[in-house]
Structure formats: structure tokens, C-alpha cells
Amino acid sequence: MNDRAADPADVWRGRVQDHLDAAGRPPLGGMADWEVFPFERDGLTPKAMGERVVPEPDRSRDxxxxxxxxxxxxxxxxxxxxxxxxxxxxxxxxxxxxxxxxxxxxxxxxxxxxxxxxxxxxxxxxxxxxxxxxxxxxxxxxxxxxxxxxxxxxxxxxxxxxxxxxxxxxxxxxxxxxxxxxxxxxxxxxxxxxxxxx
CATH class of the missing domain: 3.30.428.10 (HIT-like)
Incomplete structure (x- = not known):
């Protein structure tokens, strides 16, 4: 599949995948160093990224x-x-x-x-x-x-x-x-x- 036909969200997810650790978690990133970040960096663990869900579930409420x-x-x-x-x-x-x-x-x-x-x-x-x-x-x-x-x-x-x-x-x-x-x-x-x- 050439890039023109590739699903842009799949391409994005592929780039992200290379950034995750073995457990599927990204690094904390720069936000954890912001002076306005509300938590101490030590002990924070990002959640693992799940698989893409397409179609997305209906988010509406009656x-x-x-x-x-x-x-x-x-x-x-x-x-x-x-x-x-x-x-x-x-x-x-x-x-x-x-x-x-x-x-x-x-x-x-x-x-x-x-x-x-x-x-x-x-x-x-x-x-x-x-x-x-x-x-x-x-x-x-x-x-x-x-x-x-x-x-x-x-x-x-x-x-x-x-x-x-x-x-x-x-x-x-x-x-x-x-x-x-x-x-x-x-x-x-x-x-x-x-x-x-x-």
C-alpha cells in the first residue's frame, strides 16, 4: 500500500508504536516538567496505549x-x-x-x-x-x-x-x-x- 492510500490514523499509530516501551507505554513527555503540571514526576506511569478502535463507539447519550x-x-x-x-x-x-x-x-x-x-x-x-x-x-x-x-x-x-x-x-x-x-x-x-x- 502506498502512502497516498494509507489510512492517516494507521500511519500515525505506526509512528507512535516505535515510541512505546515493551509494555506499550509512552514516556512521560515534557508536560511532566512544566511548572504547572499538578503531579510529581516520580512514580507517574503512563497508561499503555490500546489498539485502535474503528469504528469508534457511539459517544452520544440519550x-x-x-x-x-x-x-x-x-x-x-x-x-x-x-x-x-x-x-x-x-x-x-x-x-x-x-x-x-x-x-x-x-x-x-x-x-x-x-x-x-x-x-x-x-x-x-x-x-x-x-x-x-x-x-x-x-x-x-x-x-x-x-x-x-x-x-x-x-x-x-x-x-x-x-x-x-x-x-x-x-x-x-x-x-x-x-x-x-x-x-x-x-x-x-x-x-x-x-x-x-x-
């Missing part, structure tokens, strides 16, 4: 089992409602604030039309600005994973001012390990974000 769909029915969690999208917040967080820009219907980003994409861009910008304006916020990070939910969700996460360990892509890992902030504090910030988005 709307009846979707936490995002349920959150859209809880007025205290809904910060803004637009034509196709809404801004919600989870029930609690260890960070100064977290908001999620979500589809009002149980759809993925792939399902949005051009007007939906334009609304998404506007809401990302407006929500970013509203969260950035909160007291005690050092930076705001944006992500989109939606693996396993079947529901569009762009995450807007506030990093606490001056807490430099939480910088960058490991912010959600840190957030998972830290205790939730007091609910009253979170609710007060939610009202400020709601007002900024109105």
Missing part, C-alpha cells in the same frame, strides 16, 4: 440521560438564554467560576447552522468577558470536549488570581482535586454573570 439537558430546566443554573444556545453553570465548582455555553437542544456543534455558529462566537466572547470581570479572577480558559454527552458544551473556567499552579491546560485537573467554593459565593458570582449577559 437526552433523557443528559446532565446538560437537566441543567437547562433548573432556573438557578441558567444564566442566559439565546435563540439556539444558552449559558448555564454547574451546581458547584472549586474554581472562582465555571460557565458552560450549551445548545438549547440535545445537539453537537456539528449540528449548528451558520447562525448557530455566529451565536456561539458571540456568546463565547460575552461569557468570557463577564467571567473575566469577576473579582479574584486571574485568567479565563475555554475548552470543548463533550465526549460522551452528545450535547454541545463550551466550558468557560476562571482561574483564581495569583494561583499560578492552575495556569494552562491542567486547570480542570486541579479543579477536580480541590474543594468546592462556598455555594453562597458561587451564587453571588452567578448573579453578576447573569446580569452581564442580560
Amino acid at each position: 437526552a433523557a440521560d443528559c446532565r446538560t439537558c437537566r441543567s437547562l430546566t433548573v432556573p438557578a443554573q441558567v444564566l442566559h438564554t439565546g435563540d439556539r444556545l444558552a449559558v448555564i453553570r454547574p451546581g458547584g465548582t472549586s474554581l472562582p467560576f465555571v460557565a458552560n455555553i450549551v445548545a438549547r437542544q440535545h445537539v453537537l456543534i456539528d449540528d449548528l447552522d451558520d447562525d448557530g455558529h455566529a451565536e456561539l462566537g458571540r456568546l463565547i466572547g460575552r461569557t468570557y468577558a463577564a467571567v473575566s470581570a469577576l473579582d479574584g479572577v486571574g485568567n479565563v480558559h475555554l475548552t470543548k470536549w463533550e465526549n460522551g454527552s452528545g450535547h454541545l458544551s463550551v466550558n468557560v473556567m476562571a482561574r483564581p488570581l495569583g494561583v499560578l499552579e492552575l495556569r494552562g491546560s491542567n486547570l480542570p485537573v486541579w479543579a477536580d482535586m480541590l474543594p468546592d467554593i462556598p455555594q453562597a459565593e458561587y451564587d453571588e458570582r452567578a448573579e453578576a454573570v447573569r446580569a452581564a449577559l442580560s
Whole structure:
């Protein structure tokens, strides 16, 4: 098979295979040396890489089992409602604030039309600005994973001012390990974000 006909993911996997140890594990890589990496390097062991799974398993979840769909029915969690999208917040967080820009219907980003994409861009910008304006916020990070939910969700996460360990892509890992902030504090910030988005 020539390179033109080769499956690009197979070619990628072949290159990776040469990089793995006998147990199928990659080396830790440079991220473990970042000053913002949340774990000590000593004792860390990467998981072994499994075989490719094609076709990939269906990651969608029925709307009846979707936490995002349920959150859209809880007025205290809904910060803004637009034509196709809404801004919600989870029930609690260890960070100064977290908001999620979500589809009002149980759809993925792939399902949005051009007007939906334009609304998404506007809401990302407006929500970013509203969260950035909160007291005690050092930076705001944006992500989109939606693996396993079947529901569009762009995450807007506030990093606490001056807490430099939480910088960058490991912010959600840190957030998972830290205790939730007091609910009253979170609710007060939610009202400020709601007002900024109105």
C-alpha cells in the first residue's frame, strides 16, 4: 500500500508504536516538567496505549440521560438564554467560576447552522468577558470536549488570581482535586454573570 492510500490514523499509530516501551507505554513527555503540571514526576506511569478502535463507539447519550439537558430546566443554573444556545453553570465548582455555553437542544456543534455558529462566537466572547470581570479572577480558559454527552458544551473556567499552579491546560485537573467554593459565593458570582449577559 502506498502512502497516498494509507489510512492517516494507521500511519500515525505506526509512528507512535516505535515510541512505546515493551509494555506499550509512552514516556512521560515534557508536560511532566512544566511548572504547572499538578503531579510529581516520580512514580507517574503512563497508561499503555490500546489498539485502535474503528469504528469508534457511539459517544452520544440519550437526552433523557443528559446532565446538560437537566441543567437547562433548573432556573438557578441558567444564566442566559439565546435563540439556539444558552449559558448555564454547574451546581458547584472549586474554581472562582465555571460557565458552560450549551445548545438549547440535545445537539453537537456539528449540528449548528451558520447562525448557530455566529451565536456561539458571540456568546463565547460575552461569557468570557463577564467571567473575566469577576473579582479574584486571574485568567479565563475555554475548552470543548463533550465526549460522551452528545450535547454541545463550551466550558468557560476562571482561574483564581495569583494561583499560578492552575495556569494552562491542567486547570480542570486541579479543579477536580480541590474543594468546592462556598455555594453562597458561587451564587453571588452567578448573579453578576447573569446580569452581564442580560
